[in-house]
Amino acid sequence: MTRIKSPAEPFRIKVVEPLRRSTRAEREAALKKAGYNVFGLPAGKIAIDLLTDSGTSAMSDAQWAGIMMGDESYAGARSFFRFEKAVKNLFGFAHVIPTHQGRAAERILFETILKKGDSVPNNIHFDTTRANVEVRGGIAVDLVKDEAYDPDIERPFKGDMDTAKLERLITAKGKKRIPLVMMTVTNNSGGGQPVSLANIRAVSAVCRRHGIPFFFDACRFAENAWFIKRREPGYARKSVAAIAREMFACADGATMSAKKDALVNIGGFLTLNDGDLASRLKNTLIVGEGFPTYGGLAGRDLEAIAQGLAEVVDEDYLEYRTAHVAYLGRLLDESGVPIFKPVGGHAVYLLADRFLPHIPRDQYPGWALTVALYREAGIRAVEIGGVMFGKLDPKTGREVFPSLEMVRLAIPRRVYTASHLEVVAEALIALHKRRDAIKGLRIVEQAPHLRHFTVRMEELA
Ligand code: P70
Secondary structure, eight states, X not given: OTTSOOOOOSSOOXXXXXXXXXXXXXXXXXXXXXXXXXXXXXXXXXSEEOSOSSSOOOOOHHHHHHHHTOOOOSSSOHHHHHHHHHHHHHHOOSEEEEESSHHHHHHHXXXXXOOTTOEEEESSXXXXXXXXXXXXXXXXXXXXXXXGGOTTOOOTTTTOBOHHHHHHHHHHHOGGGOOOEEEESSBGGGTSBOOOHHHHHHHHHHHHHHTOOEEEEOTTHHHXXXXXXXXXXXXXXXXXXXXXXXXXXXXXXXXXXXXXXXXXXXXXXEEESOHHHHHHXXXXXXXXXXXXXXXXXXXXXXXXXXXXXXXXXXXXXXXXXXXXXXXXXXXXXXXXXXXXXXXXXXXXXXXXXXXXXXXXXXXXXXXXXXXXXXXXXXXXXXXXXXXXXXXXXXXXXXXXXXXXXXXXXXXXXXXXXXXHHHXXXXXXXXXXXXXXXOOOEEEEEOOSSSGGGTOEEEEOO
């Protein structure tokens, strides 16, 4: 199966961490204890962990050196100014506010600008963004183009927003009830697909015409910019950094989880042009996160982010990164394992409803696949489907499911080699052959928001 060539890593390895093996009996016991929720598993019992690409990157020697250089002054630390400069260099907004991670940036933003009953459009909201809108009584609206929900069409920019849907929403709700429009790059809930610059410009034009602020959910901006360079006419000769600047120049601000494309293990920020809003956000920040020159982070974390932002736009890195992820996709696709196409920037998404057609949606086929993959091979993936995004319809009392039922194999940055991906592919191909034996589940216990993190399940007979 290794006829397909894997890309060479553009780094060599200086520090290693042993992988752990476990027996099937240990995994069975761990699953039971965790309530059949892979979030509840101890990482020591996991062989290859593809739960998330968030906060799981391997840092470079230069980042670790930066950790030693961190200035831990409470206010005005040297590390803050280095961080601020690195963010401004790529994002170009006037104000930069550090936060401990992406959802803190979201919380502070929505706490400050969202009123009950307001709508927040996005191409597709990811879990924490949706939750941060909904806990404040807002309505999170997904306006991605319809093609995003078709896992078979190979289009270059399946993260694009439908501007006609956006116009209709603005007409229906009125611009006063839409505090901002967001755009997630790449689109994590829709297969990690990029958004084109043409679409970013079109959405920006609609927002400007109506006077509605436009913000990016920018976690994976560099991977998005790389796809623009590769796929959008006119960008092949522009640098990824220049493309990123062009993307952000269309917007008024961004929330960022630095745990993805800033190549660090913790951190985030808010960055924007509006000075009045920035002052209000900083007031909220001080109450809950910390003083505006550290925002819940240590000085060393700010150093690591500054360095990570410089490394992530390196084009050798991005070429390898996207080819590495695509390599796993090709191994699976060639062997008939159903995946979302094309392969996205940070993950391969399995189509769980096709993988397990015998399990109905209300028995959570995606979740069942994450349980089976761990049980069989010690590999951890995450469900992006009915448990993560299912909703109880208050009228009928029945659960409404998102249109895509997927399992995401998120690839941590600079962590696993091509041989690890081959192990993952072999395990999934074997599991696919024995798929009839996999069982559905029912929910035993769940939280009102972000239930996937803590839900407890039971396997059905
Ligand atoms: C992921 C993690 C985080 C995220 C994101 C987008 C587009 C904001 C955030 C919040 C979350 C996760 C999901 C499943 C398993 C583990 C972790 N995404 N916007 O893996 O950022 O985590 O820093 O608060 O994707 O996709 P933060």
